[in-house]
Amino acid sequence: MNSLIIDDDPLTREFITEFMRRTEFLRLAGTCESAIEAVNLIEENDNIDLLFLDIEMPEMTGLEMLRVLKSPIPTILITSQRDYALESYEYGVVDFLVKPVDYVRFMKAVRKVQELYFRAEKLKENVEYVFVKVNSNLIKIFLRDIYYIEALADYVLIHTKEHQHIYLSTMKALIQRLPSYFVRIHRSFIVNCRNIDYIEDTAVVINRKVLTISNTYKIDFYNQLNIL
Secondary structure: OEEEEEOOOHHHHHHHHHHHHOOOOOEEEEEEOOHHHHHHHHHHOOOOOEEEEEOOOOOOOHHHHHHHOOOOOOEEEEEOOHHHHHHHHHHOOOEEEEOOOOHHHHHHHHHHHHHHHHHHHHHHOOOOEEEEEEOOEEEEEEHHHEEEEEEEOOEEEEEEOOOEEEEEOOHHHHHOOOOOOEEEEEOOEEEEHHHOOEEOOOEEEEOOEEEEOOHHHHHHHHHHOOOO
C-alpha cells in the first residue's frame, strides 16, 4: 500500500518512516511537513492508498485536510492530544495513534487497514456489472464489455464495446471499486486487462486504440499480468 506521512514534527516523520520500512505490505510514497503540501501532492499523484496524518499542524489541521480531499483515503491519525479521538472518528478514520507512537501500536493500526483493504478486494472480485448514473438514468454496464476508462477532469469516460458513458467520478475512487483485472496504466487511463489485444514496450493496444503506459504505473501494471 502506497503510504503518505503528513506531520510537521520531523522526529515523528522519522519514526513512522522507520516503522514502515519494517512492514512488508507498506511502501513509502512520500513525506510532507504540512497538510497544504500533502493536498497538492495527492492532487498530482492519486496513487495513495493510506495516510498517516497529524492533526495539529499550522495553516491547515489534519481534520481540515480530510474535509477538502476530493476522494476519501484510508487514514490513521496521529496526535499528542487524546481529546481529538472522538471527533476524528466522524471522518471515517481507521485508527487513532497517540504520540509518542510505538511499533506494536503502529502495527495494530496498520493491520486494521490491511484487513479492510483485503476484505474489500475480495468482495469486488465477484462483481460482474455496475450501474452508472448518466444524466438522470442508471445505466447497467457489464464489466466484461469495458475496454478502458479515460480521465476527463472531474469526470471519467467509460469506453465499452458499443458505447461511451461520461460519469462523475475520480479515477482513484473508481478503480477502488473495480476488480483487480482493471489496472491503472497512466494518470489518464484504466484498462481492462481481459480485453487487451497486445502490449508494446510503452503502450497497451485495445480495440485498435493505443494507450500510453506511464513510468509511474508501469511496474504495478506488469505485476498484474499473467506473463509466462
